[in-house]
Amino acid sequence: MNRSFSITRRLVxxxxxxxxxxxxxxxxxxxxxxxxxxxxAFDANLRGNVDALMGAVQDAxxxxxxxxxxxxxxxxxxxxIYRVEDEHGHLLGSAGTLPQLPxxxxxxQHIRVxxxxxxxxxxxGERIIDPGKNGGIRHDITILYGIPDGHVxxxxxxxxxxxxxxxxxxxxITAVLMxxxxxxxxxxxxxxxxxxxxxxxxxxxxxxxxxxxxxxxxRPLATALEAALTRLELAFEQQKRFTNxxxxxxxxxxxxVKSSLQxxxxxxxxxxxxSRGLALSLDDFTRLQQSSPFAALRRITVSVNxxxxxxxxxxxxxxxxxxxxxxxxxxxxxxxxxxxxxxxxCDGARIRLTVRDHGEGIRDEDHKFLxxxxxxxxxxxxRKSGGTGLGLSICKAVCNRAGGSIEIMNHPEGGALVxxxxxxxxxxxxxxxxxxxxx
Amino acid sequence: MRLLLVExxxxxAENIAEALRETGLAVDHAADGRxxxxxxxxxxxxxxxxxxxxxxxxxxxxxxxxRQNKLHTPVLILTAQEGKESVIELLNGGADDYLAKxxxxxxxxxxxxxxxxxxxxxxxxxxxxxxxxxxxxxxTVVRRGHSIDLSPTExxxxxxxxxxxxxxxxxxxxxxxxxxxxxxxxxxxxEAHVSNLRRKLNIPGTEILIETLRHRxxxxxxxxxx
Numbered sequence: 001m002n003r004s005f006s007i008t009r010r011l012v013x014x015x016x017x018x019x020x021x022x023x024x025x026x027x028x029x030x031x032x033x034x035x036x037x038x039x040x041a042f043d044a045n046l047r048g049n050v051d052a053l054m055g056a057v058q059d060a061x062x063x064x065x066x067x068x069x070x071x072x073x074x075x076x077x078x079x080x081i082y083r084v085e086d087e088h089g090h091l092l093g094s095a096g097t098l099p100q101l102p103x104x105x106x107x108x109q110h111i112r113v114x115x116x117x118x119x120x121x122x123x124x125g126e127r128i129i130d131p132g133k134n135g136g137i138r139h140d141i142t143i144l145y146g147i148p149d150g151h152v153x154x155x156x157x158x159x160x161x162x163x164x165x166x167x168x169x170x171x172x173i174t175a176v177l178m179x180x181x182x183x184x185x186x187x188x189x190x191x192x193x194x195x196x197x198x199x200x201x202x203x204x205x206x207x208x209x210x211x212x213x214x215x216x217x218x219r220p221l222a223t224a225l226e227a228a229l230t231r232l233e234l235a236f237e238q239q240k241r242f243t244n245x246x247x248x249x250x251x252x253x254x255x256x257v258k259s260s261l262q263x264x265x266x267x268x269x270x271x272x273x274x275s276r277g278l279a280l281s282l283d284d285f286t287r288l289q290q291s292s293p294f295a296a297l298r299r300i301t302v303s304v305n306x307x308x309x310x311x312x313x314x315x316x317x318x319x320x321x322x323x324x325x326x327x328x329x330x331x332x333x334x335x336x337x338x339x340x341x342x343x344x345x346c347d348g349a350r351i352r353l354t355v356r357d358h359g360e361g362i363r364d365e366d367h368k369f370l371x372x373x374x375x376x377x378x379x380x381x382x383r384k385s386g387g388t389g390l391g392l393s394i395c396k397a398v399c400n401r402a403g404g405s406i407e408i409m410n411h412p413e414g415g416a417l418v419x420x421x422x423x424x425x426x427x428x429x430x431x432x433x434x435x436x437x438x439x
Numbered sequence: 440m441r442l443l444l445v446e447x448x449x450x451x452a453e454n455i456a457e458a459l460r461e462t463g464l465a466v467d468h469a470a471d472g473r474x475x476x477x478x479x480x481x482x483x484x485x486x487x488x489x490x491x492x493x494x495x496x497x498x499x500x501x502x503x504x505x506r507q508n509k510l511h512t513p514v515l516i517l518t519a520q521e522g523k524e525s526v527i528e529l530l531n532g533g534a535d536d537y538l539a540k541x542x543x544x545x546x547x548x549x550x551x552x553x554x555x556x557x558x559x560x561x562x563x564x565x566x567x568x569x570x571x572x573x574x575x576x577x578x579t580v581v582r583r584g585h586s587i588d589l590s591p592t593e594x595x596x597x598x599x600x601x602x603x604x605x606x607x608x609x610x611x612x613x614x615x616x617x618x619x620x621x622x623x624x625x626x627x628x629x630e631a632h633v634s635n636l637r638r639k640l641n642i643p644g645t646e647i648l649i650e651t652l653r654h655r656x657x658x659x660x661x662x663x664x665x
Contacts, residue, residue, distance in 0.1 A: 244520075248492070251519040252448055255541035259454035262544035266458060284450055 008182050016175050023167040027160060034159045038152045042119065043108055049076060050123045050145045053084060057092060057141050059129045065137045067127055069093035080147045081113065081120075087140035098144060111146070117153075120146035188212040196225060204233035238365075242372060256284045300334050302327070306344035310351050313402050313425040322398045325391040326355050326418050333359030333416060346424060350404075353420040361410040370408055371396040395420075440555050440599065441465040441483060441616045445475030445501065446490040446517065455488065458544050459551065463578055463595055465619040472496025479505050479512065483615040485555045487514045488547070489534075499532070506533035513554035517542070552576075559602035568601045569648060569661050571640070585642050592617070593636040596629070600649065600659040609656035633657060 052074050060068040069084050069092040076082070081096030099113050099120075109120045123143040128136040188211040195209055206229045208222030264277040314322065330340045334357045341356040362370065373393040392408075399406040404422035411417040442464045446452040449470065456466040467484075469475035472493035479487055479501065487505075491498035502514055516529050516537040526537055535557075536550050552575060556562065565574045572581045578594050580587045589597065595617050600608055610629045633649065640648050650658045 248519045251540040252451070255519070256448065256451045256454065258541045259451060259458070259544050263454045263458045263461075266461060266544070280450075 008179065008186055011182050012175065012179050015178055016171065019171055019174060023164075023171060027164050027167065030163050031156060031160045034156045035152075038155050039149075042149055042152045043121075046108065046119060046121045046145065046147065047123075049080070049147070050121050050143050052076070053082060053143050053145060054123065054125055054127070054141065057084065057127050057139075065129055066090070067092060067129065067139050067141070077147050079116070080145065081118065082143065082145040084144075085142045092141070096146075098146075110149070113146070116148045117150055118146040119149045120144060188215050188218055192218060192222060192225075199229060201236065204229060204236070238369065242369070246373065253284070257281060260284050300331055300336070301339040302331075302342060303339055304342045304344075306342070307346050307351075310344070310346045311425050312351055312404075312422045314398065314422070318398045318401070322395050322420070323353075325395050326353075326420070329391055330355050330357040330359075330416070330418065333357050335359065349424060351422050351424055353422070355418045356411055356415055358415040361414060361416050362408060367408070371406075440485040440595070440602075441467070441619060442551065442555075443467050443469065443475065443478050443484045443487045443512075445469045445472065445479070445487065445493065445498070447471055447493050448490070454544070455547065458548060462548050462552070463591060463598070464551070465595075465617055467619045472498065472501050476501045476504055480508055480510065482510055482512070484512050485558060485616060486551055487512050488517060488551060489514055490517045491520060499529070502529070502533055511558075513558045515547075515550055515554055556602075561602060566601070568604050568659060570645065571597075571601070571648065573598060573601050580640075582640060582642055582648075583645065587639055587642075589636065589639060590632075592632050593639065596632055596636055597640075600657060604659045604661040607652055607656045607658050612656070 053069075053076075056070050056072075056074045057067050058070040060066040067086055071093065076095075079096070081098055083094040083098050084092040086092060097113065099111050099118075107122065109122075111118050111120055121144075123145070125141055125143070127139040127141050129139065130136045188209065191209040192212040195206065195212075199206055206226055208226055212218040212222045260277065260281040264274065264281070269277070312319070327340070327342070334340055338358040340358075341354075343352075343354045343356075345352050371392050373390055392406075396406055399420060399422065402422055404420060406418065406420045408416055408418050440463075442459055444452055444456055444459070444466055446455065446468070447470050452468050452470065456468050459466045467478060469478050473495040475489065475493065476496055478484075489498045489501060493501070498516065498518075502516070505512065505514070513535045514533065516534045517540060518525070518529075518537060519540040529537060535554055538547055538550060552564065556564070556575075564576050565572065567573070570583055574580075575598060578591075578598075580589055580594065580597060596613060599613060599616055613629050633651070637647065637649050646660070648660060650660055652658060
């Protein structure tokens, strides 16, 4: 199924096949036509000979006023077969072995005689002798005349052969010409392929060659390729940024933990120093979940409008994590002196927590990556204000586990709006909103 | 020796600073690029450890400005970035060494010390000035086979002078290079330490090693050097 084929070859072969069919048709037509023409000439010749024979029927100058055949001055082709009779059935003259002919036929017939193809003409005509005397004496003369028609076919074949050879030569020339032309016309495909072949993860630039753009069939392909590559490059760049960021975060965290432990082991220390150092190291380990209290620092007001006494299927830790991450995120993206609106409502089956800030909102290109681990919309990254880049991905994990959902969109009046929807349960209370606000 | 650490990650900076102080260096810490740049351009540091990803001013810019101001302080770059190109670019841009995060604290210390040594024209960690042998790793001093027990400050004064033999080192310079901002200090502290140091180094049959030049400072004599 997956055998490859060449368009060039297919095109050339198809056109050649069609040409060949046309040539065969033409040759056939020419053959038929040539045969007709040749036969017509042949028959005219046949009739001419018969006329000459008729002319050779002369007055025998006897008392019966009979006629005779005087062949002097009459030139007949070789192998001619003929028989001349008068109305009484008297044979006036003959040559060759006459075949049995259907009687009373006065037309041209095609008969084989002694292995040779003959054309016979039967002629009945009258010959009037001494027309001056009493109107003369009428003789009904029947002439059967045939000559081999082999050379007619020879002539036809000769003509057709010339024609066939000429056609074959032309066919050959067009084949070569066409192969060259098709190759030439398909060259833009090769150029396009060459250009596309140079693309690598290091070199994403792709400019479709002008030759490919000029061809209407190739233009969509070239454009599609360019668009796809641009998108790919963008995605690749983004991915690279994620991994770089992730690597940077992890390396820095690892450097902290490692240096804490190495500092501890640099020399002998007292048990107190060891325990203090270990506690610090442990702190370093847990810093991934750390969020700094800076709502007050940046004079941001948090307005809370919360329905009370709702329970959701989250444990205390997860709930704190979820709320504090969203809130810290909102605080980080708020300008100073701004307000963050926090709204919690319940419709009986689901709770709906919305957090709205008055920051710069979400850029479109960041939107679909916001919940990816280590993603940061803002590339100028100070770890102090930027957190670890894990916050929202943790929130998403928490919400998914609880059978809820989380999404972020831009508020129509500016700023970002985070909406968390969670199913209501009987198990736990959400008191921690106020707790995390104090943080 | 006094070192400047420019690193925005608080915990990492604390660890590095503490480790470096334990090896006898005075360490100042700047938490952002702008402060780091200001401090570095004072020209009182014997080495600078510079992070690249800094708030306010990137490490690359700090380095560039430093070199543009004709300051030749050795700089060791700390980086979490991948890629050889950036390393090459940094070294060509005036950095003297680099370490990729997460690094080994011991390696960082060794590299910093090597940079300081090189900056003073000394190639090994154990070296001899006059008839005194200094081991900058163990921080021990031996004169004519006698081990001399010095306090950390005395040792640091001697080490600094030993790195600049025959040069006149003012009290101000000693203050600048031996103490970081966290130290309470004034100039007569130096006088007391130097006098103690001179007394401890005074082994019978030897010449005075540290000369005092009135109103100018101190000088380590080196005439017995072969």
